[in-house]
Amino acid sequence: MEINTQTNMHTIKRKNNINSRKLKNKVFHGFLILATTMSIIVLALLLYQIFSTGFKYLSFDFLNNMPSRFPHKAGIKSALVGSIWVISLTALFSFPLGVGTAIYLEKYSNSKSWLNKLLQINIANLAGVPSIVYGMLGLAVFVRFFNFERSILSGALTLTLLILPVIIVAAQEAIKSVPDSLIQGSFALGVTKWQTITGVVLPYALPGILTGTILAISRAMGEAAPLIMVGAAGYIAFMPSGPMDSFTVLPIQIFNWTSRPQAEFQNIAAAGIIVLMALLLTANATAIILRNKYQNRTD
């Protein structure tokens, strides 16, 4: 009888304890959901704010007009063309450089050598340098030292250095994922190293490399600070026709409009943001499609 009560008391006590612990868990769970939903709410608010201010102002004229002092006449043609110029050149420079470095690090240099380690540490550190510092580098090296002036070329070279670490790391990951059996098979056929790389390694790693490159380039597309440092102008009323022309890009044009006090300029700034985000979304969607295709193949 006595023993029975004791066990009963024990069960009751334990029950109480587990109830409070379960409650704690539930409260915490709710709290976590709240914290996580914040991100979704913020994204929704941000998109709503941009579309509600800018959507009405989006038109064919807006895409096809030059910037202007009058908000209703202003357009983003020169900024859009400037962005396309800068980004195309950036892609052209950064892709071979990034992939080449990744190939060197993964397939040529001995991963235990001091040079390889130095390169890896260096690349990791470069990825953490604020983008505006790259702008100062571009100003000192490309604009002044190489005398490229405040041109599209200077801007593209600056952005190339900015996104190079990202591309290198992505390409390294992709190259690492190539099964060794394929490479050994190629060597067994008497194929040289470089032929193995171009014939076996790169085709296999290409979707991964492209995904990383596209994401890096879409980051470059949204950058304003480094290009302001190298002297991209806020107001360009002509079409750039070559890499040595002065230029502006979408983010700088948006910045320019945002910093004006008149409310109407805020509206066209929002319209400009919609155009920029549409471009980024297209790039990211391409990257995701590539990634999915790639994942399916390895499965």
Added chain:
Amino acid sequence: MKSQGKAKRKVHLGEFFIEKALQLFAAISILTTIAIIFTLFQETFIFFQEVSIIEFFTSKMWTPTLHPRNFGILPLLVGTMMIALGSSIIALPLGLFTAIYLSEYAHKKVRSVVKPVLEILAGIPSIVYGFFALTFITPILQKILPQTQVFNAASASIAVGIMITPMVASLSEDAMMAVPDSIRQGAYALGSTKFEVAMKVIVPACLSSIASAFVLAISRAVGETMIVAIAAGASPTLTFNPLKSIQTMTGFMVNISLGDIQHGTIEYKTVFAVGALLFVITFMMNIVAKLIVNKYREEY
């Protein structure tokens, strides 16, 4: 036979040159670092021949473009720290809790919604957050606290915080996912609730990675430019009031570069001196982040 040997040698020569070319590509990343350090510190050195280093770090006035010129970096430094602190208050807990949720609680389906949302947030250009801060966050702040100025540190801090939250979340989540499942299962087998597993087992296990993620995120906030250039203002006054207009180091650099600065002028050198300080601060934070991980990592 002979021609075959020639072809072989040709192939070998090609292979040799390709390796050298790739080596050259790799050298560019080293050259970039050298060039950054060299250009920043060369101009900074010249700057400090004209401005005393003591004035730079102790004076409370920053008026490099107006006469009389004053070169006290403190207002910019305090402004930058305010943004870093304010954004941390938002991003560190939000990011960490999101990471715990995604790694320990969330159903697969929820993850497949939340992860892309975070990726989108991480991919939005900072100029867009700047616009959001100025046209959305600031008006709300002004409604709650009417003394809020149009440009203020609080609004920019919130926007920077939103921007770096995905970074904290994804770095912390990666660390939590890397904790072996056996440890988790062991804790569950002892009768732990999810809360106990998360807070007493998983988080302590990857504390070093979380700390390093925090440091990296703060370093990112310190170097963030466009949000503060748009929303935080351009008045380098020494204040600790987040509702007032301030200026950060990055904000100053952008602001002065919008005008046409000529090489050799004191303005040009000032930008490089501020840039060098910014580089040193973020570089040290990145090193600290790496040291934390290397030193305190738990190996499984």
